[in-house]
Amino acid sequence: MKRRTLLVGGGAAVLAGGALAGSFAMTGSAADYARAMETLRAPLGGGPDLDGVIRYATLAANGHNTQPWRFHASGQTIRISPDLSRRTPAVDPDDHHLYASLGCAAENLALAAAARGLSGNPRFDPASNAVVFDYRTGAGQPSPLCDAIPKRQSTRADFDGRLVSTTDLSALERAAQVPDVSLVLFADRASIDRVRDLIIAGNTAQMADKTFLAELKSWIRFNPNAALQRGDGLFSASSGNPALPGWLAGPMFDLAFTADAENKKYIGQLDTSAGVAVFIGARADPASWFAVGRACQRFALQATALGLKCSFVNQPVEVASFRPELATLVGMPGQRPDIVMHYGYGPNLPMSPRRPVADVIDT
Ligand SMILES: Cc1cc2nc3c(=O)[nH]c(=O)nc-3n(C[C@H](O)[C@H](O)[C@H](O)COP(=O)(O)O)c2cc1C
Incomplete structure (x- = not known):
């Protein structure tokens, strides 16, 4: 396993707390939404509870919240296959995020199964391009990472600028250890600023790309009703944006979703972060992207267990022309960086939101 960590401490000013999702008023549908989210994130049931274990798997991070997975349980095996009808070809033309998302789901699956006494180690099967989780009963244990599954979220908001202790940074590093995945942590302001500038450059390029914007818009759910009905996509309030009625949403998006406005948000989010994490897999293939997904999901769960928030800022890996500069910045020139998060x-x-478990299980 190759593993590097760059850690430069200190230097960050404590910045004032930033914007909250202020506009998510508790209207009738917002209250319905909140109730549905509680049910979705209810604790696991007793016994093996395979439905609960799969529900926990679906709570994993995944690109654009497309939930590109199908689950199939048979004997002592659960398979997770890619749902290619949920690809996002504009932002993810080679399905990198799709296979990383399967890795995130597999990690949750293994942690939740272990908490129900079903232990195993998910693996990626290149022949079928699917995840295979063979488990045995009577082993496995609950863990703080499993407890964090229903609490984790991608928090697209300003943070409060506080630094993270070296003890907690070590815990994050340890949690994210997955074979063949390197993690580079930046906690010094100069390096965070350099990553931020790449994020802004990548975002500016994406915002000028009509196909990217059209795809993104198709996955935004502008109000609680739409989020509940579809059970997928990017709910606007989860990104700190106002809920909008369907008729207003399209025009408002076209008007307000500008490169300048989005860049300002990212500057605020990065300038108030304690650090940045970059994940680099050993190879550029689905098995490696699956491993990267496992590592970044474990990182996010450990962050959650420590009371931290994190979110993905993948523009410099999504826009291929920025990858070499990021690879050099993390000290791995020639490699393809896979995932960028800030925390x-x-x-x-x-x-x-998520779709009901019944909608993602094949019998
Ligand atoms: C491989 C991958 C790439 C992602 N890229 C981004 C990104 O660039 N920007 C972003 O805001 N969220 C990104 N996300 C986060 C997803 O949008 C998020 O996980 C999904 O909407 C579900 O929300 P949750 O994480 O709060 O459960 C990514 C997630 C994964 C797994």
Whole structure:
């Protein structure tokens, strides 16, 4: 396993707490939404509870919240296959995020199964392009990472600028250890600023790309009703944006979703972060992207267990022309960086939706 960590401490000013999801008023549908999210994130049931274990798997991070997975349980095996009808070709033309998302789900699956006494180690099967989780009963244990599954979220908000202790940074590093995945942590302001500038450059390029914007818009759910009905996509309140009625949402998006406005948000989010994490897999193939997904999900769960928030800022890996500069910045020239996250202390935003478990299980 190759593993590098760059850690430069200190230097960050404590910045004032940032924006919250202020506009998510508790209207009738917002209250319905909040109730549905509680049910979705209810604790696991007793016994093996395979439905609960799969429900926990679906709570994993996944690109654009497309939930690109199908689950199939048979004997002592659960398979997770890619749902290619949920690809996002504009932002993810080679399905990198799709396979990383399967890794995130597999990690949750293994942690939740262990908490129910079903132990195993998920693996990626290149022949079928699917995840295979063979488990045995009577082993496995609950863990703080499993407890964090229903609480974790991608928090797209300003953080409060507080630094993270070296003890907690070590815990994050340890949690994210997955074979063949390197993690580079930046906690010094100069390096965070350099990553931020790449994020802004990548975001500016994406915002000028009509196909990217059209795809993104198709996955935004602008109000609680739409989020509940579809059970997928990017719920606007989960990104700190106002809920909008369907008729207003499209025009408002076209008007307000500008490169300048989005860049300002990212500057605020990065400038108030405690650090940045970059994950680099050993190879550029689905098995490696699956491993990266496992590592970043474990990182996010450990962050959650420590009371930290984190979110993905993948523009410099999504826009291929920025990858070499990021690879050089993390000290791994020639490699393909896979995932960029920022972390720190921040607010709770409304949780993002999921489809019912029954909709993602094949019998
Ligand atoms: C591989 C991958 C790439 C992602 N890229 C981004 C990103 O660039 N920007 C972002 O805001 N969220 C990104 N996300 C986060 C997803 O949008 C988020 O996980 C999904 O909407 C579900 O929300 P949750 O994480 O709060 O449960 C990514 C997630 C994964 C797994």
